Amino acid sequence: MTKKLLLGVxxxxxxxxxxxxxxxxxxxGTPSTEITEYIxxxxxxxxxxxxxxxxxxxxxAFESALGMSYAGKRxxxxxxxxxxxxxxxxxxNSAMTGINGGLIxxxxxxxxxxxxxxxxxxxxxxxxxxIPVLEPSNQQEAYDMTRTGFELSEQLGTPVLLxxxxxxxxxxxxxxxxxxxxxxxxxxxxxxxxxxxxxxxxARKRYQTLLDKQVKFELASEVSPFNSYTxxxxxxxxxxxxxxxxxxxxxxxxxxxxxxxxxxxxxxxxSKMIGYLExxxxxxxxxxxxxxxxxxxxxxxxxxxxxxxxKLDGTLPRTGELNPDIVAQALKLPTxxxxxxxxxxxxxxxxxxxxxxxxxxxxxxxxxxxxxGDGHVFSDIGCYTLGVLPPYHSGNTCVDMGSSVTMAKGxxxxxxxxxxAVIGDSTFTHSGITGLLDAVYExxxxxxxxxxxxxxxxxxxxNSSALGRIESLCLGAGVHPQHIHVIxxxxxxxxxxxxxxxxxxxxxxxxxxxxxxxxxxxSARRISENKRQMAAECLKINS
Amino acid sequence: MKCDIVLAGVGGQGILSIAAVLGxxxxxxxxxxxxxxxxxxxxxxxxxxxxxxxxxxxxxSDLIPxxxxxxILSVEPMESLRYLPFLAPHGYVVTNTTPYLNxxxxxxxxxxxxxxxxxxxxxxxxxxxxARQIGHVKVSNMVMLGAASPFINxxxxxxxxxxxxxxxxKGDDMVILNLRALKAGREFALSNK
Numbered sequence: 001m002t003k004k005l006l007l008g009v010x011x012x013x014x015x016x017x018x019x020x021x022x023x024x025x026x027x028x029g030t031p032s033t034e035i036t037e038y039i040x041x042x043x044x045x046x047x048x049x050x051x052x053x054x055x056x057x058x059x060x061a062f063e064s065a066l067g068m069s070y071a072g073k074r075x076x077x078x079x080x081x082x083x084x085x086x087x088x089x090x091x092x093n094s095a096m097t098g099i100n101g102g103l104i105x106x107x108x109x110x111x112x113x114x115x116x117x118x119x120x121x122x123x124x125x126x127x128x129x130x131i132p133v134l135e136p137s138n139q140q141e142a143y144d145m146t147r148t149g150f151e152l153s154e155q156l157g158t159p160v161l162l163x164x165x166x167x168x169x170x171x172x173x174x175x176x177x178x179x180x181x182x183x184x185x186x187x188x189x190x191x192x193x194x195x196x197x198x199x200x201x202x203a204r205k206r207y208q209t210l211l212d213k214q215v216k217f218e219l220a221s222e223v224s225p226f227n228s229y230t231x232x233x234x235x236x237x238x239x240x241x242x243x244x245x246x247x248x249x250x251x252x253x254x255x256x257x258x259x260x261x262x263x264x265x266x267x268x269x270x271s272k273m274i275g276y277l278e279x280x281x282x283x284x285x286x287x288x289x290x291x292x293x294x295x296x297x298x299x300x301x302x303x304x305x306x307x308x309x310x311k312l313d314g315t316l317p318r319t320g321e322l323n324p325d326i327v328a329q330a331l332k333l334p335t336x337x338x339x340x341x342x343x344x345x346x347x348x349x350x351x352x353x354x355x356x357x358x359x360x361x362x363x364x365x366x367x368x369x370x371x372x373g374d375g376h377v378f379s380d381i382g383c384y385t386l387g388v389l390p391p392y393h394s395g396n397t398c399v400d401m402g403s404s405v406t407m408a409k410g411x412x413x414x415x416x417x418x419x420x421a422v423i424g425d426s427t428f429t430h431s432g433i434t435g436l437l438d439a440v441y442e443x444x445x446x447x448x449x450x451x452x453x454x455x456x457x458x459x460x461x462x463n464s465s466a467l468g469r470i471e472s473l474c475l476g477a478g479v480h481p482q483h484i485h486v487i488x489x490x491x492x493x494x495x496x497x498x499x500x501x502x503x504x505x506x507x508x509x510x511x512x513x514x515x516x517x518x519x520x521x522x523s524a525r526r527i528s529e530n531k532r533q534m535a536a537e538c539l540k541i542n543s
Numbered sequence: 544m545k546c547d548i549v550l551a552g553v554g555g556q557g558i559l560s561i562a563a564v565l566g567x568x569x570x571x572x573x574x575x576x577x578x579x580x581x582x583x584x585x586x587x588x589x590x591x592x593x594x595x596x597x598x599x600x601x602x603x604s605d606l607i608p609x610x611x612x613x614x615i616l617s618v619e620p621m622e623s624l625r626y627l628p629f630l631a632p633h634g635y636v637v638t639n640t641t642p643y644l645n646x647x648x649x650x651x652x653x654x655x656x657x658x659x660x661x662x663x664x665x666x667x668x669x670x671x672x673x674a675r676q677i678g679h680v681k682v683s684n685m686v687m688l689g690a691a692s693p694f695i696n697x698x699x700x701x702x703x704x705x706x707x708x709x710x711x712x713k714g715d716d717m718v719i720l721n722l723r724a725l726k727a728g729r730e731f732a733l734s735n736k
Contacts, residue, residue, distance in 0.1 A: 174570060244605075248604050250603040335608070338630035344654055346621070346646055348622075350585050351587060458584060
């Protein structure tokens with residue numbers, strides 16, 4: 001089979017197709033988005049008509065994937081790290097139910113917070129739920145471990161968490177896929193009719209089953225072809241490398257590492273493998289990307305045992321992603337820097353695109369809010385978060401998906417006036433609707449601005465599940481029809497938008513203003529795609 | 544053989560098309576490669592970079608270590624300077640001279656060009672002007688790739704083959720236009736390095 005040039009996320013998508021999935025479920029989120037997009041564009045996936053539509057949020061995605069597993073088929077659910085917080089409820093409980101068809105949860109962490117609000121490490125979730133975690137070290141492994149991960153899931157009767165970080169997600173390398181992927185599973189109900197019923201009496205049994213499985217999970221790590229021990233001539237130190245960290249170590253030793261290396265890409269940790277390494281060496285160094293989860297497990301609470309270094313003792317930095325230089329410094333190897341960045345180079349933070357409809361929203365909002373002073377705008381997760389930066393400085397909070405609506409409500413409950421939420425259409429669909437229900441029920445004195453660009457733009461312009469139905473959702477949630485306004489987000493409507501905001505701030509209750517205009521990036525892509533299709537049609541007609 | 548390249552620019556300038564051409568070219572030469580890119584937030588007009596690593600031995604790290612890049616290829620002049628800590632002493636900076644003005648505190652243009660000129664090895668090229676002469680400003684990224692090509696250990700024919708594969712979807716005219724852009728950039732660099 002020929003080598004394919006694939007991003008880590010694309011390798012996961014290909015691995016899932018070749019692993020025989022019947023569907024992928026996901027909500028877009030950097031750096032995980034392209035797993036699903038790859039499957040959406042894949043010929044085999046289209047031919048088999050695998051499920052590949054976006055879900056409203058990570059929780060709905062997860063539950064649908066679990067439903068597909070219940071029905072005996074293999075499914076993949078994908079999200080960014082903070083998305084797993086949203087899906088934590090079904091995630092934790094899926095460990096209790098176990099699976100019927102193989103289930104992989106692919107979660108992409110973002111250390112260094114390139115495009116995220118924290119750098120939480122999903123491996124903790126895996127340990128919390130007590131399920132196996134896979135952490136491939138490169139693109140080929142991302143492919144292989146996904147492809148074989150469904151079988152592992154079915155053998156062990158458990159969902160499997162596949163954890164990657166930004167640099168593997170968004171780095172390309174040659175990947176050799178198998179000649180022929182697996183077919184889909186047939187529809188088959190669980191053999192135990194009580195397996196998925198977590199009523200307390202049944203759930204207690206399921207919990208015991210989960211605990212009993214732990215030995216098997218550890219054994220699976222021990223015999224995994226992906227975990228490995230490589231000896232070295234210098235036993236003064238042993239190195240434990242998790243996932244992508246291995247690459248940074250080998251980068252520093254292109255002709256071979258002098259120390260024994262234990263490569264860990266499948267968890268739970270095999271105590272036999274760790275014990276073997278520990279016997280061989282005088283001290284241990286743990287190199288892992290994210291939180292020091294392995295290091296914490298190895299470091300003796302009472303200080304017994306051989307010394308363990310890593311992030312907790314400052315050998316490696318506690319924050320941010322790893323790189324070859326950080327690892328070189330931990331190994332006391334020389335590093336070289338090129339010239340320093342000249343002082344005149346200015347920062348270039350991301351900005352709203354020229355011509356984006358959010359400009360119109362913020363220009364109007366800023367004008368009105370000037371009368372009330374700073375501190376009244378609750379923003380959310382999306383392109384419009386950039387409104388907090390110059391020139392608008394519009395937005396005092398940005399915490400998690402949907403929090404604009406509920407934080408504005410809480411602040412209004414506390415007496416803040418006005419309390420204004422700014423949220424996008426996709427984020428509103430994801431997690432704003434439930435907050436709106438609370439606000440309507442309590443007649444909270446808030447104004448919600450839904451910047452509707454008919455797109456999930458920060459992640460590349462995916463459709464939200466509520467595309468074209470935002471105002472009817474608000475109406476259905478019980479917002480008074482006189483206080484729902486849709487206005488085209490255009491400079492010529494500036495005066496009208498300013499007046500609307502002024503007017504609705506004065507209304508005591510829930511108001512919704514929806515400045516709407518399609519994302520300009522999305523329009524541009526659609527226009528060029530249309531042109532391309534028309535040209536292709538013309539060619540067909542002419543030939 | 545190894546060649547570590549930092550591709551630099553501003554989100555939306557399309558540096559990934561350059562990476563894609565080189566990726567295909569490297570794969571055809573049976574080289575090992577890794578290419579890390581920036582997705583997400585910074586694609587909205589922020590500083591973006593891609594690390595492209597080609598080698599005849601396995602490439603481990605997706606990121607280039609400091610002081611090891613053989614080339615900085617930037618489609619924007621100020622951005623070419625942001626990655627100097629990555630450049631090896633022998634490394635070249637090949638940059639477009641047209642500034643991308645989306646920040647209020649963009650430094651004085653003359654100072655930027657002067658700083659680039661004072662680097663030990665640099666090529667500054669007005670890729671837009673050359674692209675316009677050829678026929679379309681859209682091909683300026685291939686002008687940039689052409690200007691960088693003398694410093695990349697790949698045969699010109701393989702890079703041309705990469706262009707054919709990447710732009711095939713857009714029709715023969717686009718392939719020819721981009722090949723001409725590559726050639727024009729290369730000629731400029733060879734006579735101005």
